[in-house]
Amino acid sequence: MSCALCKRKPPKIGSEKWVGQDGTTVRIPVHEFIVASVSSPDGEFDLCEDCYKQNRFPEHIRRVMDLVHVEFGLEFLHEQRYQECIEACERALAIRQSPAAYEAEGCAFLRVGKTALATECFMNALRLQPGSAIATLNLKRIRHSEVGK
Ligand SMILES: [Zn+2]
Numbered sequence: 001m002s003c004a005l006c007k008r009k010p011p012k013i014g015s016e017k018w019v020g021q022d023g024t025t026v027r028i029p030v031h032e033f034i035v036a037s038v039s040s041p042d043g044e045f046d047l048c049e050d051c052y053k054q055n056r057f058p059e060h061i062r063r064v065m066d067l068v069h070v071e072f073g074l075e076f077l078h079e080q081r082y083q084e085c086i087e088a089c090e091r092a093l094a095i096r097q098s099p100a101a102y103e104a105e106g107c108a109f110l111r112v113g114k115t116a117l118a119t120e121c122f123m124n125a126l127r128l129q130p131g132s133a134i135a136t137l138n139l140k141r142i143r144h145s146e147v148g149k
Contacts, residue, residue: 001035003048004061010035010048034079036071040064049075066095073104082108099129106138115142 002009010031019025034049042060052072061068069092076085089105092098106121119142125135 001046003051004045005051008048034075036075038068038071066092070101077104077108082112099125099132103134
Protein backbone atom coordinates (compact mmCIF):
# COMPACT_ATOMS: atom_id res chain seq x y z
CA MET A 1 0.00 0.00 0.00
CA SER A 2 1.73 3.09 -1.29
CA CYS A 3 0.16 6.29 -2.60
CA ALA A 4 -0.62 6.23 -6.34
CA LEU A 5 0.52 9.86 -6.69
CA CYS A 6 3.49 10.52 -4.38
CA LYS A 7 4.47 6.83 -4.00
CA ARG A 8 4.92 7.26 -0.24
CA LYS A 9 4.20 4.37 2.05
CA PRO A 10 3.09 5.31 5.56
CA PRO A 11 5.55 4.15 8.22
CA LYS A 12 3.96 1.95 10.82
CA ILE A 13 4.17 3.75 14.16
CA GLY A 14 2.85 0.96 16.33
CA SER A 15 -0.16 -1.20 16.79
CA GLU A 16 -3.35 -1.24 18.76
CA LYS A 17 -4.25 -4.28 20.78
CA TRP A 18 -7.84 -5.47 20.69
CA VAL A 19 -9.02 -8.15 23.10
CA GLY A 20 -12.01 -10.24 22.15
CA GLN A 21 -14.62 -11.53 24.60
CA ASP A 22 -13.04 -14.97 24.49
CA GLY A 23 -9.66 -13.48 25.44
CA THR A 24 -8.05 -13.73 22.02
CA THR A 25 -6.10 -10.68 20.96
CA VAL A 26 -5.51 -9.13 17.59
CA ARG A 27 -3.12 -6.37 16.75
CA ILE A 28 -4.10 -3.72 14.26
CA PRO A 29 -1.25 -1.71 12.77
CA VAL A 30 -1.36 2.06 13.28
CA HIS A 31 0.14 4.22 10.55
CA GLU A 32 1.50 7.74 10.63
CA PHE A 33 -0.94 9.02 8.02
CA ILE A 34 -3.97 7.72 6.19
CA VAL A 35 -3.65 5.89 2.90
CA ALA A 36 -7.08 5.02 1.56
CA SER A 37 -7.69 2.20 -0.90
CA VAL A 38 -10.15 3.20 -3.57
CA SER A 39 -11.89 0.55 -5.67
CA SER A 40 -12.78 2.18 -8.96
CA PRO A 41 -14.28 0.53 -12.05
CA ASP A 42 -10.77 0.79 -13.60
CA GLY A 43 -9.11 -1.00 -10.71
CA GLU A 44 -7.89 -0.33 -7.19
CA PHE A 45 -5.47 2.42 -6.19
CA ASP A 46 -4.19 3.94 -2.96
CA LEU A 47 -4.13 7.63 -2.12
CA CYS A 48 -2.51 9.33 0.89
CA GLU A 49 -4.21 12.09 2.86
CA ASP A 50 -1.66 14.74 1.84
CA CYS A 51 -2.32 14.14 -1.85
CA TYR A 52 -6.04 14.04 -1.11
CA LYS A 53 -5.86 17.46 0.55
CA GLN A 54 -3.77 18.98 -2.21
CA ASN A 55 -6.78 18.63 -4.44
CA ARG A 56 -4.90 18.18 -7.69
CA PHE A 57 -5.72 14.90 -9.34
CA PRO A 58 -4.96 13.29 -12.66
CA GLU A 59 -7.92 12.59 -14.93
CA HIS A 60 -8.31 8.91 -13.99
CA ILE A 61 -8.71 9.83 -10.32
CA ARG A 62 -10.94 12.84 -10.98
CA ARG A 63 -13.37 10.54 -12.76
CA VAL A 64 -13.95 8.58 -9.54
CA MET A 65 -13.67 11.50 -7.12
CA ASP A 66 -16.96 10.61 -5.41
CA LEU A 67 -15.50 7.22 -4.47
CA VAL A 68 -12.29 8.88 -3.22
CA HIS A 69 -14.29 11.24 -0.97
CA VAL A 70 -16.37 8.37 0.44
CA GLU A 71 -13.26 6.32 1.17
CA PHE A 72 -11.61 9.22 3.02
CA GLY A 73 -14.88 9.88 4.82
CA LEU A 74 -14.74 6.33 6.19
CA GLU A 75 -11.04 6.63 7.09
CA PHE A 76 -11.61 9.94 8.93
CA LEU A 77 -14.56 8.37 10.76
CA HIS A 78 -12.36 5.51 11.96
CA GLU A 79 -9.71 8.00 13.07
CA GLN A 80 -12.42 9.92 14.97
CA ARG A 81 -11.74 13.01 12.84
CA TYR A 82 -15.45 13.74 12.56
CA GLN A 83 -15.35 17.21 11.04
CA GLU A 84 -13.09 16.01 8.23
CA CYS A 85 -15.34 12.98 7.78
CA ILE A 86 -18.40 15.21 7.37
CA GLU A 87 -16.57 17.43 4.85
CA ALA A 88 -15.41 14.46 2.75
CA CYS A 89 -18.93 12.97 2.74
CA GLU A 90 -20.47 16.31 1.75
CA ARG A 91 -18.05 16.53 -1.17
CA ALA A 92 -18.90 12.97 -2.20
CA LEU A 93 -22.63 13.68 -2.00
CA ALA A 94 -22.25 16.86 -4.05
CA ILE A 95 -20.95 14.66 -6.89
CA ARG A 96 -23.19 11.65 -6.47
CA GLN A 97 -25.56 10.42 -3.77
CA SER A 98 -24.55 7.13 -2.23
CA PRO A 99 -25.72 5.20 0.82
CA ALA A 100 -22.11 4.77 2.01
CA ALA A 101 -21.51 8.54 2.14
CA TYR A 102 -24.79 9.15 4.01
CA GLU A 103 -24.03 6.34 6.48
CA ALA A 104 -20.53 7.61 7.27
CA GLU A 105 -21.74 11.20 7.58
CA GLY A 106 -24.63 10.11 9.77
CA CYS A 107 -22.25 8.28 12.12
CA ALA A 108 -20.01 11.36 12.33
CA PHE A 109 -22.98 13.66 13.07
CA LEU A 110 -24.10 11.25 15.77
CA ARG A 111 -20.66 11.31 17.40
CA VAL A 112 -20.63 15.11 17.53
CA GLY A 113 -24.14 15.18 18.99
CA LYS A 114 -26.00 16.44 15.91
CA THR A 115 -28.81 13.91 16.10
CA ALA A 116 -31.25 15.67 13.77
CA LEU A 117 -28.66 15.84 10.98
CA ALA A 118 -27.64 12.23 11.64
CA THR A 119 -31.29 11.13 11.37
CA GLU A 120 -31.59 12.90 8.02
CA CYS A 121 -28.45 11.14 6.72
CA PHE A 122 -29.66 7.69 7.78
CA MET A 123 -33.09 8.35 6.22
CA ASN A 124 -31.37 9.30 2.97
CA ALA A 125 -29.21 6.16 3.12
CA LEU A 126 -32.35 4.06 3.52
CA ARG A 127 -34.05 5.86 0.65
CA LEU A 128 -31.12 4.91 -1.60
CA GLN A 129 -30.62 1.45 -0.15
CA PRO A 130 -33.75 0.20 1.63
CA GLY A 131 -31.93 -2.66 3.37
CA SER A 132 -29.05 -0.61 4.85
CA ALA A 133 -28.18 -2.28 8.15
CA ILE A 134 -26.09 0.62 9.44
CA ALA A 135 -28.87 3.14 8.79
CA THR A 136 -31.58 0.92 10.28
CA LEU A 137 -29.58 0.16 13.42
CA ASN A 138 -28.67 3.79 14.03
CA LEU A 139 -32.22 5.05 13.47
CA LYS A 140 -33.46 2.49 15.99
CA ARG A 141 -30.83 3.65 18.47
CA ILE A 142 -31.76 7.31 17.95
CA ARG A 143 -35.47 6.57 18.44
CA HIS A 144 -34.72 4.49 21.52
CA SER A 145 -32.61 7.25 23.11
CA GLU A 146 -35.32 9.83 22.36
CA VAL A 147 -38.03 7.67 23.91
CA GLY A 148 -35.85 7.25 26.98
CA LYS A 149 -35.64 11.00 27.59
ZN1 LIG B 1 0.44 10.77 -1.78
